[in-house]
Amino acid sequence: MDANAEWEEKHLKEFTEKNGLIDIITDIHSEEDPPPTYARGRNKIDYILGDDHIRRAVVRAGAMDLMDGVSPSDHTMQYIDVDERILFGDDSFCPIMGYQREFRLYDVKRKESFKEKLVEIYKHQSIFERVEKLANRFEEKQWTYK
Secondary structure, three states: OEOOOOOOOHHHHHHHHHOOOEEHHHHHOOOOOOOOOEOOOOOOOEOOEEOHHHHHHEEEEEEOOOOOOOOOOOEOOEEEEEOHHHHHOOOOOOOOOHHHHOOOOOOHHHHHHHHHHHHHHHHHOOHHHHHHHHHHHHHOOOOOOO
16 A cells, blocks of 8 residues: 555554554564665655455565566555465465456457446446546646645
């Protein structure tokens, strides 16, 4: 979670307490001061949150160095490794392989279903109208939040 807030800040504390969440990485490394999680500061403002059940399943957790992430970022990449037997209750859990989730343009039925759902969402969210309104405001050099 890119909270952009220190752990003790009111809004973050209220959110985590209300939802029974803990900062898993800090909990695992409780003997150490947490390292900064972004380039322009010295504090931790990014978290991997979870409940006690998830915490019990974590076998390793940490943060990579600032420039070791997938793409350049001014934040460090946080990670946790979990024991899936603890997390899911047994070792029979088998996530769907990535290739089975891929969207393929040659799959006409999935493509048409996707397009129908996309149009439905666009209409429900008034995407076309909102984009047009935003473009008009841009042309008129108005602030977008008015």
